[in-house]
Amino acid sequence: MENDLRQSQKMEAVGQLTGGIAHDFNNLLTGIVGSLDLLQSRMAKGRKENLGRYVETAMASANRAAALTHRLLAFARRQPLDPKPTDANALILGMSDLLRRTISEAIALRTETEHDLWPTLCDPHQLENAILNLAINARDAMPSGGSLTIRTRNGRLSETTAEPKPGEMPDEYVCISVTDTGTGMPPDVIARAFDPFFTTKPLGQGTGLGLSMIYGFAKQSEGHARIESEVGVGTTIGIYLPRHHGAGAEEAALLEVHEMQRG
Ligand code: ADP
Numbered sequence: 001m002e003n004d005l006r007q008s009q010k011m012e013a014v015g016q017l018t019g020g021i022a023h024d025f026n027n028l029l030t031g032i033v034g035s036l037d038l039l040q041s042r043m044a045k046g047r048k049e050n051l052g053r054y055v056e057t058a059m060a061s062a063n064r065a066a067a068l069t070h071r072l073l074a075f076a077r078r079q080p081l082d083p084k085p086t087d088a089n090a091l092i093l094g095m096s097d098l099l100r101r102t103i104s105e106a107i108a109l110r111t112e113t114e115h116d117l118w119p120t121l122c123d124p125h126q127l128e129n130a131i132l133n134l135a136i137n138a139r140d141a142m143p144s145g146g147s148l149t150i151r152t153r154n155g156r157l158s159e160t161t162a163e164p165k166p167g168e169m170p171d172e173y174v175c176i177s178v179t180d181t182g183t184g185m186p187p188d189v190i191a192r193a194f195d196p197f198f199t200t201k202p203l204g205q206g207t208g209l210g211l212s213m214i215y216g217f218a219k220q221s222e223g224h225a226r227i228e229s230e231v232g233v234g235t236t237i238g239i240y241l242p243r244h245h246g247a248g249a250e251e252a253a254l255l256e257v258h259e260m261q262r263g
Contacts, residue, residue, distance in 0.1 A: 024068060027203055031061035068207065081123040081220055085244045088152050088176050089113045091124055092131065099135050099150075106145030107138075114153045120174045120241040122221040127176070127239075130217055133210040134178035134237055140201070141182025141235060149179045154243070164224035164240055172243035173223065177236050184231040193227055214239065 035058035039051060092111060099109055131150065138148045157164065157171045164173075185193060192198045194215040199208035211227075218225040218239050229235040 021068070021072065021197065024203060025065060028061045028065040028068070032058045032065075035061070064203070072207075081126060081217070083121050083123050083221065085119045085246055086122050086124045086127060087117065087119055088127065088174055088241075089117045091127060092150055092152065092176075095128060095131060098132065102132065102135055103139045103148060104145070107142055108147040110147060110149040112149060112151045116154075117152050118154050118172065118174050118243040119246070120221075120223075121244040121246075122223070122241050123217070126217045126221075127241075130214045130239060131176065131178065133214060137210060137237075138178055138180035138182060138235070141180055141184075146181035146234070151175075151177045151179070155240075164226065169222055169224050169240060170242040173240045174243060175238050175240050177238040179234060179236040181234040184233050184235055185227070185229040186231050190227050190229055194225070211237075 035054045039054040039058070042048075042051060042054070092113065096109075096111070103109060135148060135150075142148070153175050155173050155175050157166050157169070157173070189200060193211050195208070196212040197208040198212075199206035211225075214237075215225045218241065221241055223239065223241040225237065225239050227235065227237050
C-alpha cells in the first residue's frame with residue numbers, strides 16, 4: 001500500500017519532470033524554427049539586411065537547448081559517490097579563490113569555520129560541487145550585492161530541537177551552511193526548491209537541478225539538507241553530514257596509499 005503510494009508519487013514526479021523539460025525544449029525549438037523561418041523568407045525576397053540577427057537568435061536558442069540536454073545527461077549519469085574522510089574546513093579553504101571568482105565584487109565573502117571540526121565521510125568532489133552551486137544561487141539572489149557566509153560547525157541532534165529530526169541521520173553531524181542576504185524564498189518556493197527541475201529563473205538560465213542534486217548528495221551520504229529562508233531577508237541552506245569516527249587524517253592518508261597502489 002505504502003509502496004503503491006510511493007510509486008504513484010514517483011510517476012507523478014516523473015510526469016511533471018518530463019512535461020517541464022518538454023515544455024522548455026519546445027520553447028527553445030520554437031525560437032530556432034521561428035528565426036530560421038524569418039531568415040528563409042527574407043532570403044527568398046532578396047533582403048539581406050539584418051540576416052545575421054536571425055542567425056544569432058537561432059544560435060543562442062540552440063546553445064541553450066544544448067546546455068539543457070548536457071545538464072540533463074550529467075544528471076542522468078550522476079557519478080556514483082566516492083566517500084572519503086573529509087575535512088570540510090580544508091575543502092572550503094581550498095575553494096576560496098574559485099568562490100571569489102564566482103561571486104561578484106559587490107558580494108562580501110565570509111567564512112566562519114569551527115575550530116575543531118569533526119571529519120565527515122562524504123565524496124569531497126560532490127561536496128565541493130554542492131558548495132559552489134549554493135554560492136551561485138546566493139549570487140543570483142543578490143543582484144545588487146550583499147554578503148555570503150559559509151559556516152561549518154559540529155552538532156548533535158540530541159542537543160537541538162531544530163531539524164534534521166532524530167532518525168533522519170546519525171546523532172553527531174557536521175553542518176556546512178551557506179547564508180546570503182538576498183531575495184529570500186516564499187514558502188511555496190521553499191516547498192519545491194529541492195524538486196528536480198524546479199526553477200524560478202528565466203528559461204535558459206536555470207535548470208532546477210542544483211538543489212535537488214545537493215539534497216540527493218546529502219541523503220546518499222546518510223545526511224540531510226534543509227532550507228531556511230525569509231523573503232527580503234535572505235536564505236540559509238545547510239548540508240548536514242554524519243560525523244566520521246575514524247583516524248581522520250591518518251585514515252585519509254592510508255586510503256590515498258591504497259588508491260596509489262590500485263592505480
Ligand atoms: P536553479 O538555480 O537552476 O533554478 P536550483 O535547484 O539550484 O535550480 O534552485 C531552485 C530554485 O530555488 C531557484 O530557481 C530559486 O527560485 C530558489 N533558490 C535557490 N537558492 C536560492 C537562494 N539562495 N535565494 C533565493 N532563492 C533561491
